[in-house]
Amino acid sequence: MTLMDPGQLSAGVWDVVIAGGGNAALCAAIEAAETGAKVLILEGAPKVYRGGNSRHTRNFRCMHHGALGPLVDTYDEEEFWQDLLRVTKGETDETLARHAIRTSEQCLPWMQSHGVRFQPSLAGTLSLDRTNAFFLGGGKALVNAYYLTAEDLGVTVAYDAQVRHVAIADRRATHLDVELGGEIHTVRGRAFVLASGGFQSDLDWLARAWGPSARNFLIRGTPYNRGVVLRDMVDQGAMTVGDPTQCHAVAIDGRAPKFDGGIVTRLDCVPFSIVVNKHSQRFYDEGEDVWPKRYAIWGRLVAAQPDQVAYSIIDNRAIDLFMPSVYPPISADTIEGLAQKLGLSETALAGTVRAFNAACRPGNFHPQQLDGVATDGLDPPKTNWARPVSEPPFYAYSLRPGVTFTYLGLKVDKSARATGPDGPYDNIWSAGEMMAGSILGQGYLAGFGMTIGTVFGRIAGQEAAAHVA
Amino acid sequence: MSLDVTLQTDPGILSSDPVEEARRQIEICNACRYCEGFCSVFPAITRDKVFADGDITQLANLCHNCRGCYYACQYTAPHEFDLNLPRALAAARADSWERFAWPDGLARTFQTRGKALAAALVLGTALMFAAIAALPGGGTGFYAWLGHGALVAIFLPAFVLPLAVICVGLRRYWTEVGGLRVNWADLKCAAVSAGRLKNLSGGQGQGCNFEKEERFSDARRHMHQAVMYGFLLCFAATASGTVLHYVFDMQAPYGFWSAPKLLGVPGGILLSIGSAGMLMLRRKADPELGTPGRGSGERGFIWLLGFAGLSGLLLYAAQDSWLTGPLLALHLGGVLALFLLTPYSKMAHGFYRFAALVRDAQDQRTRGHV
Ligand SMILES: Cc1cc2nc3c(=O)[nH]c(=O)nc-3n(C[C@H](O)[C@H](O)[C@H](O)COP(=O)(O)OP(=O)(O)OC[C@H]3O[C@@H](n4cnc5c(N)ncnc54)[C@H](O)[C@@H]3O)c2cc1C
Ligand code: SF4
Numbered sequence: 001m002t003l004m005d006p007g008q009l010s011a012g013v014w015d016v017v018i019a020g021g022g023n024a025a026l027c028a029a030i031e032a033a034e035t036g037a038k039v040l041i042l043e044g045a046p047k048v049y050r051g052g053n054s055r056h057t058r059n060f061r062c063m064h065h066g067a068l069g070p071l072v073d074t075y076d077e078e079e080f081w082q083d084l085l086r087v088t089k090g091e092t093d094e095t096l097a098r099h100a101i102r103t104s105e106q107c108l109p110w111m112q113s114h115g116v117r118f119q120p121s122l123a124g125t126l127s128l129d130r131t132n133a134f135f136l137g138g139g140k141a142l143v144n145a146y147y148l149t150a151e152d153l154g155v156t157v158a159y160d161a162q163v164r165h166v167a168i169a170d171r172r173a174t175h176l177d178v179e180l181g182g183e184i185h186t187v188r189g190r191a192f193v194l195a196s197g198g199f200q201s202d203l204d205w206l207a208r209a210w211g212p213s214a215r216n217f218l219i220r221g222t223p224y225n226r227g228v229v230l231r232d233m234v235d236q237g238a239m240t241v242g243d244p245t246q247c248h249a250v251a252i253d254g255r256a257p258k259f260d261g262g263i264v265t266r267l268d269c270v271p272f273s274i275v276v277n278k279h280s281q282r283f284y285d286e287g288e289d290v291w292p293k294r295y296a297i298w299g300r301l302v303a304a305q306p307d308q309v310a311y312s313i314i315d316n317r318a319i320d321l322f323m324p325s326v327y328p329p330i331s332a333d334t335i336e337g338l339a340q341k342l343g344l345s346e347t348a349l350a351g352t353v354r355a356f357n358a359a360c361r362p363g364n365f366h367p368q369q370l371d372g373v374a375t376d377g378l379d380p381p382k383t384n385w386a387r388p389v390s391e392p393p394f395y396a397y398s399l400r401p402g403v404t405f406t407y408l409g410l411k412v413d414k415s416a417r418a419t420g421p422d423g424p425y426d427n428i429w430s431a432g433e434m435m436a437g438s439i440l441g442q443g444y445l446a447g448f449g450m451t452i453g454t455v456f457g458r459i460a461g462q463e464a465a466a467h468v469a
Numbered sequence: 470m471s472l473d474v475t476l477q478t479d480p481g482i483l484s485s486d487p488v489e490e491a492r493r494q495i496e497i498c499n500a501c502r503y504c505e506g507f508c509s510v511f512p513a514i515t516r517d518k519v520f521a522d523g524d525i526t527q528l529a530n531l532c533h534n535c536r537g538c539y540y541a542c543q544y545t546a547p548h549e550f551d552l553n554l555p556r557a558l559a560a561a562r563a564d565s566w567e568r569f570a571w572p573d574g575l576a577r578t579f580q581t582r583g584k585a586l587a588a589a590l591v592l593g594t595a596l597m598f599a600a601i602a603a604l605p606g607g608g609t610g611f612y613a614w615l616g617h618g619a620l621v622a623i624f625l626p627a628f629v630l631p632l633a634v635i636c637v638g639l640r641r642y643w644t645e646v647g648g649l650r651v652n653w654a655d656l657k658c659a660a661v662s663a664g665r666l667k668n669l670s671g672g673q674g675q676g677c678n679f680e681k682e683e684r685f686s687d688a689r690r691h692m693h694q695a696v697m698y699g700f701l702l703c704f705a706a707t708a709s710g711t712v713l714h715y716v717f718d719m720q721a722p723y724g725f726w727s728a729p730k731l732l733g734v735p736g737g738i739l740l741s742i743g744s745a746g747m748l749m750l751r752r753k754a755d756p757e758l759g760t761p762g763r764g765s766g767e768r769g770f771i772w773l774l775g776f777a778g779l780s781g782l783l784l785y786a787a788q789d790s791w792l793t794g795p796l797l798a799l800h801l802g803g804v805l806a807l808f809l810l811t812p813y814s815k816m817a818h819g820f821y822r823f824a825a826l827v828r829d830a831q832d833q834r835t836r837g838h839v
């Protein structure tokens with residue numbers, strides 16, 4: 001049930017107290033409550049924004065042998081592991097990773113029996129129908145289903161409840177300081193699960209870690225993941241994993257909201273365009289590979305440009321080759337006119353386009369595959385889909401880095417238990433984005449965030465409940 | 470290939486024009502697609518990249534206001550995208566019915582004002598009282614109160630004229646959405662969807678989110694089934710009576726084991742229960758997810774349906790008592806109002822919904838999934 005009276009927070013001792021209200025937190029809460037434990041969820045966001053980044057997700061990656069739910073064929077441990085190894089370039093903990101991969105198979109039926117519904121792969125994502133199970137209605141529907149299940153199991157949920165501090169004595173957490181309604185409440189518990197996500201929404205922290213340019217980044221998910229609990233744990237000497245300076249960023253539409261723009265702000269036009277910075281200069285091979293394999297590097301590429309902005313420019317022949325952005329393109333009948341609308345130098349942009357067009361060579365243009373239609377003698381080159389930008393009207397989309405998550409996390413073992421300066425904590429577990437750096441030290445594998453959250457959220461809930469039983 | 474991107478709207482700029490606002494939200498959905506499995510609207514959206522006015526009308530009429538996509542949406546208020554697709558499509562839908570109904574303005578009056586429907590009922594009833602007073606019949610049963618000839622003289626035009634107006638509206642609809650020649654397969658596909666109210670099933674039979682927020686329930690689907698099949702049974706009862714009268718020369722009143730009664734009694738019961746149920750569900754549902762400004766007309770319409778059903782049952786129960794006369798006037802008054810208002814009240818939705826389902830079947834057949 002929803003907590004109405006803040007006084008209840010500190011009235012007694014809870015069995016299991018959970019910091020966070022996203023996928024990992026909910027999986028932990030459900031597992032713990034099913035053992036009969038008295039569980040409290042502290043969600044820092046108001047009810048309408050509950051569910052953190054999990055509310056923006058669409059699928060979860062799952063190992064399986066033979067058809068499972070909406071998934072077809074087989075996706076076995078080895079293939080999954082190799083996929084992970086490739087994207088992380090080895091920055092992963094094999095024991096934990098394999099554990100997550102193996103356990104994912106039993107998670108799908110568990111999710112279904114706790115209210116989650118799946119749907120066939122969405123239009124345009126057929127390539128994922130073997131590896132990723134899509135949620136009917138997306139992540140918010142999943143979050144809703146889990147809240148209802150938790151409610152039916154008697155879990156208490158406090159919204160707008162910001163955890164400020166984890167009080168630890170002798171490797172044991174005793175209570176949390178929780179801010180609700182402008183007051184700090186002491187929430188005592190016997191076991192604690194920390195599942196409050198990364199720190200990407202604290203722009204100051206991001207700027208300290210990455211550099212001042214991070215202030216120009218857009219945050220794709222919730223504004224409530226400000227890493228308050230993570231910072232507090234780090235300050236108390238908790239062991240961490242993952243590069244503290246790095247975040248996962250993709251190139252999204254520059255007009256997207258500062259926070260919570262989610263999936264719709266993505267742009268798919270880059271491979272069919274030329275991309276210039278604010279000085280109208282190209283800076284990277286736009287046609288290096290198909291977009292699903294390249295969109296993640298473009299976040300960093302744009303982040304390295306002045307003012308962290310870039311412009312993707314196409315002509316009339318390319319406008320129907322990709323899913324249009326949710327923002328209408330900026331258009332003009334001449335390149336100069338386009339430059340004017342974008343606030344770029346007309347002569348510089350016209351020069352760049354002219355040079356690019358001059359370097360294009362005839363070839364068989366194939367939008368759906370690497371066609372090898374490349375520029376000749378241009379630096380940087382465009383190695384596929386290099387067709388002159390010449391047929392008006394011309395269109396432009398602005399690009400900015402959009403941060404998905406940060407890599408820094410708490411170090412945990414196979415039982416999701418967090419580790420302090422003097423060894424594993426007695427009664428603190430962590431799950432989800434908050435410990436994902438152990439497994440995803442670098443890069444990203446679509447759908448794996450929800451896998452990590454579900455697997456370790458469930459484990460954390462089971463372990464915490466066993467601890468208080 | 471070229472694409473008319475000038476149709477695209479800015480997702481951050483809300484519009485007070487129903488079509489423009491629906492277009493804005495549909496574009497956001499098309500970039501997201503998370504709700505694809507809920508109903509026919511989303512697969513239809515993904516077949517296009519930009520949306521002309523006719524596309525919006527078609528999508529709006531495909532939506533059954535199950536509300537699944539609202540509770541699942543990560544962009545609902547206070548998010549700046551302010552998604553409320555059930556409401557946006559409902560607004561565009563009501564707007565389309567009001568545009569298509571001839572003559573102009575009438576539909577808007579009855580869609581927005583329950584009182585206008587009540588007034589029509591009073592007028593209809595008064596007319597029937599007057600008719601009974603002026604034109605008593607010579608037969609038995611209720612023909613003793615109002616002769617068969619008089620009944621036909623009133624109800625034949627009251628049935629045919631509104632149907633003609635609906636046909637005009639449907640033609641306008643078909644032109645606007647760019648419909649093709651209809652074939653049997655499309656009709657069958659639409660009939661199956663409509664008959665099962667597939668678009669209220671949540672996509673997997675879990676039901677809709679009409680009255681229990683994010684919890685699913687089949688209550689609305691079942692109540693709507695009761696109303697729809699109740700109405701169709703009543704209609705079939707009347708039709709069977711007509712056949713008995715003209716083809717077999719059998720005159721009313723008919724006994725309980727006759728087609729008109731065997732169809733009409735369960736029909737009346739279903740219609741009454743269904744209407745009451747729909748009204749109760751509406752009280753629990755969030756009006757912010759329904760059609761803006763049409764709540765009064767929608768409630769009035771359900772009352773009128775329930776009234777027609779219940780008064781019919783009472784009329785049968787009254788048998789040959791002195792109550793037959795007044796009940797007959799009330800029942801026929803209700804039916805008269807219902808018929809005459811078909812093109813101008815929520816009653817029209819059945820026709821447009823069906824047309825939208827036929828059009829969707831065509832579109833799936835000719836373009837399939839992209
Ligand atoms: C746009 C977008 C799309 C994505 N799509 C996918 C996808 O399709 N598949 C996939 O696997 N992954 C996806 N991801 C990544 C995925 O969102 C995360 O891996 C996953 O949601 C992490 O779950 P979590 O429970 O750890 O964190 P979250 O779901 O972010 O939950 C953190 C919770 O902690 C709360 N919180 C934060 N600070 C405090 C505090 N101090 N006190 C109390 N509560 C606090 C927050 O309000 C929130 O409820 C996507 C991410 C984004 C941004
Ligand atoms: S209603 Fe919301 S979640 Fe559903 S498709 Fe549209 S934008 Fe996506």
Ligand code: SF4
Nearest residue numbers: 508532533535536538
């Ligand atoms: S309200 Fe229901 S029927 Fe209408 S678009 Fe949303 S999910 Fe589809």
